[in-house]
Amino acid sequence: MPDGELRGGIDLGGTKIEAIVVDSGNTVLGSARMPTPTTGGPGDVLAALAEAIHKAATGAGVETSKLAGVGVGSPGDIDQKTGTVSAARNLPGWDGTFPLAAKLEALIGTPVAVGNDVKVATNAEIVLGAGKPYSSLIGVFWGTGVGAGIVIDGKLWVGRGEAGEIGHTVIRQNGRRCTCGRRGCLEAYAGRGAMEARARKLEHKGAETKLFEIMREHDRDRLTSAVWEAALKADDALAHKLIDRAVSALGAGIASAVNLLDVEAVLIGGGLGVRFGDAYVERIAKAMEPHLFVADRPPQIHLVGLGDLGGALGAALLAVAPDAAAPVGVVHG
């Protein structure tokens, strides 16, 4: 790829779509953000992705067909070779398999590569972000769900393709029902989706909370990270209770992963992680302490270095020639 060619990256999240266009030095030249459709099906999400990358390309002064390629970081089961996405349970009507790469290519006129959202964001952190100094780490993405990217010996470890499901660490046997249907998972306490369901249930039962009033003021129909933040600032007791429980759950789940893998570092990202910032990274570190088996040398724990853009930057790395992504080649199809 000649110097100066532009690439696109799209982070397809459960709540929002973030699209960017970058140059060969990964400098962002254009960007666009829009809410992820909450109704309809894969076709509606596809249209939103195409619109987002069109806007980002326009911002960069280029047409999408002139991009060297576009990468998409997506939830669900990804087949990188075929570019299909299956069972993306945080996206509307996406229980089946959808040929996302082929469909998006047809709309935007340039090759599309698809990768797992958490894995591409972790890749971005180790290539460009806060993971650069470490040869082993766990990147924890705290948002609608809770996912992780595992870096072992300088490389992303994907196992048989699905490693990193830290959100489904059992932190309380026979505990709360998770959005995945199982019981006692970390995500059942800490995932934004699960916390919203819990808040709705408790409000319905008569608990007082400003969460939904703030949601309406924000012109949203979901409890976004910004809504949670505003509710905490307004000292909403229910918001504090649910977020405190989430931090405690994250402490137990992440410490368990560290006990198993003894990594050098933990990075905290995701919609809630990035929104809440360093103060909550410290809170999570404190919540890990009582559970760390080797207590006298905890791992380094940082906020992700690329903030909200890590997912889109990692997606844009999918569109580089394979050699350029060699440090973690496994995210390449």
Add this chain to the structure above:
Amino acid sequence: MPDGELRGGIDLGGTKIEAIVVDSGNTVLGSARMPTPTTGGPGDVLAALAEAIHKAATGAGVETSKLAGVGVGSPGDIDQKTGTVSAARNLPGWDGTFPLAAKLEALIGTPVAVGNDVKVATNAEIVLGAGKPYSSLIGVFWGTGVGAGIVIDGKLWVGRGEAGEIGHTVIRQNGRRCTCGRRGCLEAYAGRGAMEARARKLEHKGAETKLFEIMREHDRDRLTSAVWEAALKADDALAHKLIDRAVSALGAGIASAVNLLDVEAVLIGGGLGVRFGDAYVERIAKAMEPHLFVADRPPQIHLVGLGDLGGALGAALLAVAPDAAAPVGVVHG
């Protein structure tokens, strides 16, 4: 090392010491087993190790000074370079640091290498045992404690030296107190040490059980794996209750590790694992099922291939020239 030279391996467990002498093909030519001292200090354990390897060597028709080397798999914090062992909490009076390799060398007249018990046993399984077909696995050793060896990409992963503490996965926040002092660890429910403490407490409170009667019949002062097995056979209600709880805890903890690492296989070993055999491997697999995130393709789950001897065989591998242990070179100092 010329063909036919003999090596020694000693598995130093919380309950027993197993010593073997093997030839270059890892065939066992002599063996000895004795209980681990429960009182005294490192010097008493040292004397027992020397006695055990002397007996094994005698069985093989050789003097210890003629062995090419002896490896020891030990609990505690191991410094492989200096051959010291620190803070071995399942051994008597071993809170400090003891130069085990140097002291044992002086007693038996041949070089001694020391490695972590769980790591050398996992190494033995991937070089000689049930782990041979897999490039990723978790070896779970269910005994006095619960430890794991993690194999990633064909190699033992030790992290910063202490990876594999699956026994300190939090399976119940604010749950039962563990022997490590923390709360809610897997080992607090499944470790033989914790189960014995629990059984003593419940008996003291008036629970009926034949466990301690059987212990005395076995001429033991601890609830060994054989005692637990006999109590289950005698249909002791308390033994069933504690072992059922342990299996359920193992299911949650191992499934969480599989969700994180998506390994190909899980091996079950350790004193209790080997004693209870395939029927309990199946029970553990069943207990994992409700927690596996990728439920439609669980990992293979097997009993360790080397049985009770894996620890000693792995220790004997420590005494091979480094090249011979190359597949998992990290266990070498």
